[in-house]
Amino acid sequence: MTISAIDAKSLTQKFGNHIAVNNLTLNVSQGEVFGFLGHNGAGKTSTIHMLTTLVKPSSGKAHIFGESVTANAGEVKKLIGYVPENVRLYDSLTTRENLRFFAGLSGIESPDDHVNNAMAIVGISELANKRVGQFSKGMRQRVGLAQAIVHQPKLLFLDEPASGLDPMGIKMLRGLIEKLNQDLGITIFMNTHLISEVSKTCSSIGVLNKGQMIFKGEVSEVKALLGEENAVEDLYLDIQKRSEEVM
Amino acid sequence: MAALRLSATSHIATHSLKTLFGEKTVWLFILLFTVLVVLSAYLGWSANTTVDAIYTDAKQYLLKAGNPVPPNPVMDSSPLSMLRNLSVYFGLIGVLVAIVMGYQLIAEDRKSGVLPLIATRLTSRREYACAKVGVFSGVLALLTLISLLVCGLVFVCLPSISLSGSQLRQLFEFHFFAYAYMATFGLFAMGCTAFAKKQSIALLTPISLWLIITFILPSLMANVNPTAAINPISTLVPVPDSAFFTIVHGYLAPIALAQNFDAISAQLLEYGPILSPLPVIQWGSLICAFTLSALFAVEAIGRMRMEKGAFNE
Numbered sequence: 001m002t003i004s005a006i007d008a009k010s011l012t013q014k015f016g017n018h019i020a021v022n023n024l025t026l027n028v029s030q031g032e033v034f035g036f037l038g039h040n041g042a043g044k045t046s047t048i049h050m051l052t053t054l055v056k057p058s059s060g061k062a063h064i065f066g067e068s069v070t071a072n073a074g075e076v077k078k079l080i081g082y083v084p085e086n087v088r089l090y091d092s093l094t095t096r097e098n099l100r101f102f103a104g105l106s107g108i109e110s111p112d113d114h115v116n117n118a119m120a121i122v123g124i125s126e127l128a129n130k131r132v133g134q135f136s137k138g139m140r141q142r143v144g145l146a147q148a149i150v151h152q153p154k155l156l157f158l159d160e161p162a163s164g165l166d167p168m169g170i171k172m173l174r175g176l177i178e179k180l181n182q183d184l185g186i187t188i189f190m191n192t193h194l195i196s197e198v199s200k201t202c203s204s205i206g207v208l209n210k211g212q213m214i215f216k217g218e219v220s221e222v223k224a225l226l227g228e229e230n231a232v233e234d235l236y237l238d239i240q241k242r243s244e245e246v247m
Numbered sequence: 248m249a250a251l252r253l254s255a256t257s258h259i260a261t262h263s264l265k266t267l268f269g270e271k272t273v274w275l276f277i278l279l280f281t282v283l284v285v286l287s288a289y290l291g292w293s294a295n296t297t298v299d300a301i302y303t304d305a306k307q308y309l310l311k312a313g314n315p316v317p318p319n320p321v322m323d324s325s326p327l328s329m330l331r332n333l334s335v336y337f338g339l340i341g342v343l344v345a346i347v348m349g350y351q352l353i354a355e356d357r358k359s360g361v362l363p364l365i366a367t368r369l370t371s372r373r374e375y376a377c378a379k380v381g382v383f384s385g386v387l388a389l390l391t392l393i394s395l396l397v398c399g400l401v402f403v404c405l406p407s408i409s410l411s412g413s414q415l416r417q418l419f420e421f422h423f424f425a426y427a428y429m430a431t432f433g434l435f436a437m438g439c440t441a442f443a444k445k446q447s448i449a450l451l452t453p454i455s456l457w458l459i460i461t462f463i464l465p466s467l468m469a470n471v472n473p474t475a476a477i478n479p480i481s482t483l484v485p486v487p488d489s490a491f492f493t494i495v496h497g498y499l500a501p502i503a504l505a506q507n508f509d510a511i512s513a514q515l516l517e518y519g520p521i522l523s524p525l526p527v528i529q530w531g532s533l534i535c536a537f538t539l540s541a542l543f544a545v546e547a548i549g550r551m552r553m554e555k556g557a558f559n560e
Contacts, residue, residue: 049554052367053366053367054363054366054367054553054554055554074369077367077368077369078369080367081367082363082364082367084363084364086360088359088360088361088364088557089359089361089364090266090355090359090361091359092266092269093266101258101262102364102368104254104258104262105255105258105259105365105368105369105370106368106369107254107255107369147364
């Protein structure tokens with residue numbers, strides 16, 4: 001039996017009286033590119049924060065490749081890479097210095113090899129000795145991806161990766177995600193509200209509304225059901241509307 | 248695992264040290280502090296030499312006139328008192344250096360917004376806090392050591408003046424308390440920077456506390472003019488004989504860190520009234536404040552919301 005990349009059961013996150021994530025049960029298989037859809041404030045980022053060990057769940061359980069995010073946070077950290085919505089790095093340091101710092105924190109024995117490898121994968125070797133502070137949003141996103149894969153994780157969390165990117169940047173990012181998934185076998189969990197990206201990049205999707213999972217399925221099934229054109233968008237809008245009516 | 252944990256702490260510490268010394272403001276303050284320590288030693292030496300030269304001239308004149316010669320005032324004063332201005336420089340520039348360093352060590356990571364990336368690596372908040380507090384303590388200790396070396400050089404260069412064993416011990420004790428005094432504010436700044444939501448509050452809170460303790464409390468407790476804080480002698484005045492000052496002094500004495508540090512400095516550097524042993528309230532308040540600040544810094548860093556990290560989020 002293959003272990004799931006992500007296995008969450010009844011995951012809940014409360015901030016005072018506000019319930020950001022409500023009883024979320026989620027399973028992502030190894031090798032998937034999972035698109036996590038939802039409006040702003042639906043609880044997508046809170047879910048990532050729990051799965052990446054940044055915050056402890058108020059209740060429920062979550063396992064990454066069989067390791068508990070609460071009991072074995074150290075083991076989970078070895079398995080995951082994380083790119084936040086706004087990639088922030090040390091602006092005064094070069095790309096190489098930034099990557100070396102994060103590689104060092106991952107306990108890598110020969111960080112230089114890993115740094116060179118990560119830069120080559122995301123195509124930023126020529127930016128190695130340039131200060132990150134002078135980079136555009138798209139270039140920072142690539143450095144952010146490089147820091148996330150520098151320790152060769154098995155699972156990558158991307159929080160709104162296409163946010164603020166121009167069409168060329170989005171296309172480049174799409175190519176990188178495919179490369180990481182198909183060539184390196186990295187499972188990808190991607191928060192987004194850009195439906196077009198989900199339909200082009202992801203193999204399965206989940207839709208979150210007000211902290212609750214209201215749909216989960218394969219993108220190919222959705223397309224077969226609703227037709228290729230705008231299938232995911234139509235589905236998303238439909239289930240969001242129905243969900244609002246029920247709630 | 249233990250080796251890895253040590254490695255994570257030292258890795259963050261090395262990085263923090265590099266970014267700290269990459270800041271021009273930090274260099275500027277450290278340079279200013281070092282120059283003032285040297286200047287303090289020079290001023291003490293210069294004052295003593297001048298008085299001694301005048302005394303020598305006067306002595307010859309008095310001897311020729313057949314008048315009795317009074318003792319040399321330089322010989323009457325302790326050689327340690329040459330260093331009295333140090334207490335002012337530690338209390339003013341030294342504390343500012345500590346505040347800037349404490350702020351910068353945490354603000355660098357919060358301004359960059361890298362905390363979520365650090366927190367998803369193989370390091371714990373405790374290790375992160377240890378690295379930051381360790382770098383701060385080490386750099387501040389280095390500064391204090393520089394001051395101690397400058398003082399040592401002064402006495403080596405002036406063979407006519409030598410310190411007794413107890414005076415040497417007092418010089419070490421003075422630097423110990425100076426370190427604790429500076430670190431109190433620096434660690435408080437570190438905690439505030441970890442705790443504050445806004446960047447401006449992070450820096451203004453420790454500076455405001457320092458201003459209150461250095462300039463306002465002495466006015467409230469002993470009617471000391473605020474500018475007296477830049478004179479090592481002026482703050483050493485008795486409490487005015489009035490009900491208000493007596494009551495206020497009674498309540499505020501334990502937190503009057505600036506006055507307590509001045510009083511300790513005056514005794515250890517032998518330019519003020521000697522009270523042996525040092526009053527507990529004076530050294531006790533400094534040690535308590537240092538301990539509380541250190542606990543506050545570690546606790547505030549440990550409770551930082553690493554998932555947000557950046558200021559104003």
